[in-house]
Amino acid sequence: MTTRLKPTRVISRDFIFPVLPPESYVRPFRQPIVQNIVIVGNPDHPIILPPMVDPTPPTEGSSPPNPWSEQLWYPESAHFVRQWWPTLPSIPRLSCTVVLLAQHHPHTHVTKYVLAQHYFTVPLETESVPDDATMWMWYVSVPFEIVCVSELPEEDEDTQETLSRQRPLLAVDFGHAVWLEHVRAPDDQEDEEPYERGRKRLRFVSFPGVRLEGEGHAVRSGVGSGGGPNGAFEMEGSVRTLAIPEELDLHEVETINIDQSQGAVILSVRQGKIFILCYE
Numbered sequence: 001m002t003t004r005l006k007p008t009r010v011i012s013r014d015f016i017f018p019v020l021p022p023e024s025y026v027r028p029f030r031q032p033i034v035q036n037i038v039i040v041g042n043p044d045h046p047i048i049l050p051p052m053v054d055p056t057p058p059t060e061g062s063s064p065p066n067p068w069s070e071q072l073w074y075p076e077s078a079h080f081v082r083q084w085w086p087t088l089p090s091i092p093r094l095s096c097t098v099v100l101l102a103q104h105h106p107h108t109h110v111t112k113y114v115l116a117q118h119y120f121t122v123p124l125e126t127e128s129v130p131d132d133a134t135m136w137m138w139y140v141s142v143p144f145e146i147v148c149v150s151e152l153p154e155e156d157e158d159t160q161e162t163l164s165r166q167r168p169l170l171a172v173d174f175g176h177a178v179w180l181e182h183v184r185a186p187d188d189q190e191d192e193e194p195y196e197r198g199r200k201r202l203r204f205v206s207f208p209g210v211r212l213e214g215e216g217h218a219v220r221s222g223v224g225s226g227g228g229p230n231g232a233f234e235m236e237g238s239v240r241t242l243a244i245p246e247e248l249d250l251h252e253v254e255t256i257n258i259d260q261s262q263g264a265v266i267l268s269v270r271q272g273k274i275f276i277l278c279y280e
Helices: none
Strands: 034-037 047-048 074-082 095-104 112-122 136-145 148-150 164-168 168-173 178-183 197-206 209-213 217-221 253-259 262-269 274-278
Touching: 074 168, 168 253, 178 253
Parallel strands: none
Antiparallel strands: 034 047, 074 095, 095 112, 112 136, 148 164, 168 178, 178 197, 209 217, 253 262, 262 274
16 A cells, blocks of 8 residues: 545534433442552552543423543454445435444452443434434443453563453344343442352344334434423333243353344353244
């Protein structure tokens, strides 16, 4: 490559953020965050990070802000998903982005997650119409704890340290997401790391459906059919727990996949078995 080619045009459009449930406007960790730093010749010095404030809900008449723009959330992973079906005149040509946002407590090493999703078209439509489905952010906004598995250790080239990355057991397809989740007992402390043999469950959520109206514009249906404050979309999904067969031990799961065209969740376990679970 000898030169850089600039795009002929760049199209951008702002996201539209929703009004979330009241329990989403709180910090995921109530315990103060403390970090240790090491200075050569001196012992470790604990540093208490500046206190974090709860996200501010939108006031009447104001546009809802990004709920986590000023929080210590970082994108753990991003998934770009296209429709699996052939493009037909009655089906909108949509893709969607699903982002897994994480916040890690450096003292307890507990990580909590939320999901964000939006639809978009290629090329991006610059003008919105009433009930337009694109660029609306949709969330599973109440933080939860995904089960993670350790990847094969790798050696950092700079520090020569052996690092092991934690891979969240999450799978996404167009319109759906499924993950493995820790379940805390009522007497567990909020910020304590769950025991390895603690309870786990298989969780599932559907994103808002879409349909074509008017001039072929994609609008939401089903979960996102409206009825929220000031006519806004209801942007919080209903997360469900999936039933599993008795012979499936969720503590042994290594990988997770979802095939929404077949209504199937595929899990592989350490013993080399593969479970294909079909749901209606």
